[in-house]
Amino acid sequence: MEVKGIFDGVVSILEKVLDFCAVRQKVIAANIANADTPHYKSFDLILGQKLEGEFQRIDLKATQPGHLRNFIGMVQTHSNHFSGRKPLQSNPQYQFVPLPPLTISSDGNTVDIDRQMSKLAENTIMYNIYAQILSKKFRIIKEAIQEGGR
Amino acid sequence: MNFFDSLKISASGMRAQRLRTEVISSNLANINTTRTAQGGPYKRKEVIFAAIPLGGDFHELLVSASTNYLREVGVAGIVTDPRPPILKYDPNHPDADDKGYVAFPNINLVEEMVDLISSTRSYEANVAAFNAAKDMALKTLEIGK
Numbered sequence: 001m002e003v004k005g006i007f008d009g010v011v012s013i014l015e016k017v018l019d020f021c022a023v024r025q026k027v028i029a030a031n032i033a034n035a036d037t038p039h040y041k042s043f044d045l046i047l048g049q050k051l052e053g054e055f056q057r058i059d060l061k062a063t064q065p066g067h068l069r070n071f072i073g074m075v076q077t078h079s080n081h082f083s084g085r086k087p088l089q090s091n092p093q094y095q096f097v098p099l100p101p102l103t104i105s106s107d108g109n110t111v112d113i114d115r116q117m118s119k120l121a122e123n124t125i126m127y128n129i130y131a132q133i134l135s136k137k138f139r140i141i142k143e144a145i146q147e148g149g150r
Numbered sequence: 151m152n153f154f155d156s157l158k159i160s161a162s163g164m165r166a167q168r169l170r171t172e173v174i175s176s177n178l179a180n181i182n183t184t185r186t187a188q189g190g191p192y193k194r195k196e197v198i199f200a201a202i203p204l205g206g207d208f209h210e211l212l213v214s215a216s217t218n219y220l221r222e223v224g225v226a227g228i229v230t231d232p233r234p235p236i237l238k239y240d241p242n243h244p245d246a247d248d249k250g251y252v253a254f255p256n257i258n259l260v261e262e263m264v265d266l267i268s269s270t271r272s273y274e275a276n277v278a279a280f281n282a283a284k285d286m287a288l289k290t291l292e293i294g295k
Contacts, residue, residue: 021286022152022153025153025286026155026156026204026220028279029156030159030204030219030220032160032163032275032279033159033162033163033166033222033276033279034199034221035163035272036167036170036223036269037199037200037201038199039201043219096219113271113272113275117278120278120279123282124282124285124286127286127289128289131286131289131292131293132289134293135292135294138293138294
């Protein structure tokens with residue numbers, strides 16, 4: 001899903017990170033559910049190269065005065081310039097990576113429940129952070145629409 | 151993005167652990183049972199877990215090849231412990247054999263209790279994962295409020 005117009009690339013990126021956290025939640029849930037399954041190998045989800053690239057692109061540089069002033073109608077005159085409305089066309093690449101076993105278990109299971117629980121907490125917090133940022137982002141736009149003319 | 155898969159995976163874990171708890175309860179309850187429908191003393195049962203691919207419709211499986219890694223947990227079967235019964239000398243017992251020995255189930259109380267605790271903890275871990283997914287889903291609804 002792409003958002004255009006008054007929404008900038010941040011919204012699009014936040015969407016993708018929220019997606020990533022949601023998929024990672026599934027992975028962690030699967031690891032926890034299989035904590036007692038013989039021969040189950042635990043794995044984790046990491047972000048591939050592409051989304052990290054997106055993060056780098058948004059690293060906005062004001063190399064000349066006045067760059068940020070007309071943010072909405074900004075034109076790209078230099079390769080370093082950030083195009084505010086450019087849609088992020090690439091889908092994030094998730095990579096499933098097996099986790100190295102920290103403990104040796106006799107049934108071949110590599111799930112470390114403590115590690116999975118801490119990941120679960122971390123993932124939930126990160127998701128809430130991104131959701132809150134996105135929420136605030138929309139609130140700012142709403143504020144601009146409602147209060148800007150007063 | 152949907153959280154129902156997460157909830158489904160956690161629910162499968164809870165279901166599996168609950169069944170394990172039931173089997174342990176059965177073992178504990180029958181620790182002194184000398185008569186069963188199959189004849190002989192009660193035999194200790196154990197649950198075998200298996201990781202099974204997360205079910206979805208064909209389209210879903212086709213499109214998201216990446217989610218092939220996701221496994222929910224299922225119960226492959228309930229197996230009977232092959233350990234021989236414990237023989238106790240009690241000639242007055244109605245189930246005693248010719249020599250006066252009674253066959254009792256070979257169930258170790260400590261082993262069952264440890265298993266029970268482990269099962270309870272695993273269940274709790276699944277509940278925590280379930281609640282985390284639920285909180286995330288509810289947080290999503292707050293976007294745009």
